[in-house]
Amino acid sequence: MTQSRIVLDQSRIPTHWYNVIADMPNPPAPVLAPDGKPITPDQLMMIFPESLIMQEVSGERWIPIPDPVREIYKLWRPTPLQRAYRLEQALGTPARIWYKNESVSPAGSHKPNSAVAQAYYNKQAGIKRLSTETGAGQWGSAISLAGQMFGLEVMVYMVRISYDQKPFRRSMMQTWGARVLPSPTNTTRSGSKILAADPNSPGSLGIAISEAVEVAAGSPDTNYTLGSVLNHVLLHQTVIGLEAKEQMQIAGDYPDVIFAPCGGGSNFGGIAFPFLADKAADKDIRLVAVEPTSCPTMTRGHYAYDFGDSAGLTPMLRMYTLGHDFVPPGIHAGGLRYHGDSALVSQLYHEKIIEAVAVDQIATFEAGVLFAKTEGIIPAPESNHAIRACVDEALRCKATGESKCLLFNLSGHGHFDMAAYDRFFRGELEDYAYPQAAIEAALEHLPKVAVG
Numbered sequence: 001m002t003q004s005r006i007v008l009d010q011s012r013i014p015t016h017w018y019n020v021i022a023d024m025p026n027p028p029a030p031v032l033a034p035d036g037k038p039i040t041p042d043q044l045m046m047i048f049p050e051s052l053i054m055q056e057v058s059g060e061r062w063i064p065i066p067d068p069v070r071e072i073y074k075l076w077r078p079t080p081l082q083r084a085y086r087l088e089q090a091l092g093t094p095a096r097i098w099y100k101n102e103s104v105s106p107a108g109s110h111k112p113n114s115a116v117a118q119a120y121y122n123k124q125a126g127i128k129r130l131s132t133e134t135g136a137g138q139w140g141s142a143i144s145l146a147g148q149m150f151g152l153e154v155m156v157y158m159v160r161i162s163y164d165q166k167p168f169r170r171s172m173m174q175t176w177g178a179r180v181l182p183s184p185t186n187t188t189r190s191g192s193k194i195l196a197a198d199p200n201s202p203g204s205l206g207i208a209i210s211e212a213v214e215v216a217a218g219s220p221d222t223n224y225t226l227g228s229v230l231n232h233v234l235l236h237q238t239v240i241g242l243e244a245k246e247q248m249q250i251a252g253d254y255p256d257v258i259f260a261p262c263g264g265g266s267n268f269g270g271i272a273f274p275f276l277a278d279k280a281a282d283k284d285i286r287l288v289a290v291e292p293t294s295c296p297t298m299t300r301g302h303y304a305y306d307f308g309d310s311a312g313l314t315p316m317l318r319m320y321t322l323g324h325d326f327v328p329p330g331i332h333a334g335g336l337r338y339h340g341d342s343a344l345v346s347q348l349y350h351e352k353i354i355e356a357v358a359v360d361q362i363a364t365f366e367a368g369v370l371f372a373k374t375e376g377i378i379p380a381p382e383s384n385h386a387i388r389a390c391v392d393e394a395l396r397c398k399a400t401g402e403s404k405c406l407l408f409n410l411s412g413h414g415h416f417d418m419a420a421y422d423r424f425f426r427g428e429l430e431d432y433a434y435p436q437a438a439i440e441a442a443l444e445h446l447p448k449v450a451v452g
């Protein structure tokens with residue numbers, strides 16, 4: 001029988017996270033405070049524990065994973081690496097398709113890889129309560145679970161459109177003991193301002209971040225947690241790629257191309273960065289971040305300094321952005337509706353070390369349904385983006401006869417996204433290319449920062 005599923009023993013859970021900064025050709029662009037000067041650790045201490053700030057700025061290649069974090073990882077890690085034989089057959093492609101299955105975590109996605117670490121370091125620092133935002137509900141679920149594991153209260157600002165579309169994600173967070181509020185709320189200054197301008201605002205990740213940051217900054221026993229974008233979040237996610245490398249080696253294969261959906265960049269960085277170390281050592285491998293055409297941050301956005309949130313409360317990152325006041329269309333991959341991107345992923349894209357593509361919503365659901373029919377698992381709408389791009393590459397291989405090795409990250413399952421699948425089956429989903437005028441208008445609102 002051919003081996004299609006590579007599982008590692010629990011003892012093989014990585015002992016260290018991999019820090020891509022050590023292998024980047026250029027140092028990361030500095031993070032700027034709202035006054036335009038490089039941010040100091042003190043300014044970040046209002047909302048983050050020192051240990052995470054140190055990880056954020058570290059240039060060390062390897063950062064040890066604390067034992068209590070590895071203990072909790074044991075609940076679902078190492079995750080399987082799976083060969084998608086049945087998908088290959090359905091496509092009639094000579095390509096070899098592998099996927100790393102991050103949907104097996106208790107919250108159903110890769111997000112707990114960082115949530116557990118963030119909850120641990122906050123607990124160590126004596127923090128009592130975590131505030132956060134969530135879009136699709138995946139990050140909110142992950143931090144609710146992690147907070148519960150370490151006895152921390154969790155307060156989640158959930159983007160209103162997702163709050164309405166995904167009531168069971170909310171129940172899930174509540175099951176793990178979290179308090180969930182539909183954002184914008186009138187409990188914060190930033191939320192009230194948005195509601196005053198538009199009482200029916202569908203919300204956005206940028207607005208929810210403003211609310212969660214405001215609450216953390218105003219209370220000494222509360223810290224803020226972010227599910228993506230920041231360097232330390234991507235660092236924590238590298239357990240995905242580190243395990244995948246070992247599993248590919250066991251399988252006797254090595255990817256020519258890696259695909260991952262890209263919202264803020266955490267699962268992309270998680271699977272791709274450990275392989276980037278090989279690329280830095282001249283290995284021929286392509287790393288492709290896949291985003292929606294409705295939120296084309298890297299493929300069409302500006303590379304500039306911008307705020308991480310709508311109200312301009314966060315530090316400024318040099319990243320690809322659609323403008324911090326971007327209110328995204330209500331597409332179903334809620335986790336991909338963010339105006340910006342990780343600064344590390346952005347810089348690597350800008351320097352042409354990694355690639356990015358944008359795919360249309362309907363095509364992503366078509367690929368997800370094909371994957372579900374052949375491999376069994378119903379993917380999260382976010383993950384469908386990677387599957388689409390991977391299927392397209394496999395079809396190109398079919399046309400050329402090349403037998404490439406393709407790896408994608410199945411970042412989550414779609415069990416709480418069946419309403420989106422329903423709409424797809426009823427023919428109600430639409431493709432939506434983000435208008436050029438809106439991209440140009442965003443330039444007007446970007447903070448004015450001189451880039452040296």
Ligand SMILES: Cc1ncc(COP(=O)(O)O)c(C=O)c1O
Pocket residue numbers: 109110135136137138139227228229261262263264265266267268334335336380382383411412413
């Ligand atoms: C299943 C899933 N995949 C991907 C993403 C995109 O986020 P990131 O780019 O940080 O991995 C999300 C975000 O919520 C998600 O829930």
